Amino acid sequence: MLLLKHPKTSQLIEINEFWLRDHCRCGECLNFETNQRRYDVLDLPADVMPLDVKYEGLNLQVHWSDAHQSNYDLDFIFNSQLERLIDRRSKSTNLTPWNRSIILQNERHLRFPLPQLVSSDNEVRSLVESLVRYGIVFIDDVAPTANMTELALRRVFPLMKTFFGEMWTFSDNPDHADTAYTKLYLGSHTDNTYFCDAAGLQALHCIEHSGSGGENFFVDGLHVVHELKRRYPAAYDVLCRVQVPGEYIEKGEQHYHTAPIIQVNPLTQEFVQLRLNVYDRAVFNTIPQAEMAEFYDSLRQLLLIVKDNQEQWALKLLPGSIVLFDNWRVLHGREAYTGSRTMSGSYVQRTDFLSKARVLGIID
Ligand SMILES: C[N+](C)(C)CCCC[C@H](N)C(=O)O
């Protein structure tokens, strides 16, 4: 290991020599056009050692045993360590967990008129910022058609194509073998628990509804998971560990994916995803019968918090307003309805949502 000292902070860190050689940022090692390394790990001698190390202000010069010469920015080295990653994530303040009263106090931050979105990149940035912070936004003044819904969404994100379509329009016509394509009640859930990669975002636009019921409700899974961890830490641990299979079966489609209901970042323990859909659960066979009671008790504790009135934000989606929400965080549901009701919407891939937020400098 190589002991390095930061010339300004005097902080000391021990660096693995191979890691340092592997993070040479010169043009011979790194393709500046593509940000890709130009070599295979096996091209570097496993026992590569620094023969000479020189500090020049914030610069570190290393002459290597494989005759390579590297120049490092010491801030790059010190900022590229695990401790710094954990420290940065623990201090990140761009998420606001909410229950109904909190989100209602912040509703003014959630609404974005389409004309402003179309004419201002700053408005797009503000929308993405609110989507990161609260997990839900609304695009208003959108003509209630699938085409205008698509135009509005594509102003911000590329759309995710699934067997439901890229843009989808649904009603109680049985176009797919799913309760969404009925008039029935749907309890709070996240979509696509049966996909290897659940949609990162979901958009819903009520195109028309002539009848009663059909109100939607939204719950912040981040707030719910924080509450579960605070009040029932054992249940939290079970739901972070136990693999729960989801499936979607219809003619020509047989999707299946298994993962925990709560996913956290293994390094920082921060929340990553709530994957909760009690309806789409497959046969549950990933733990022994002796552990089933503990699992179901844990799931019930989570569901009781989800169903707590104080967590649920109920509202009627009206034609002209698209709701766009984080499908890895915010649960959504629908009251049963009567009459004719047509919804249009789309999914956005998680990676495309996060990429946009990074490009806009909103997240790391
Ligand atoms: C949104 N759209 C109507 C296209 C599909 C609905 C999929 C419903 C499925 N049970 C799930 O939760 O993923």
Ligand SMILES: O=C(O)CCC(=O)C(=O)O
């Ligand atoms: O019909 C709605 O408002 C929502 C349907 C739903 O929950 C879904 O498509 O996942």
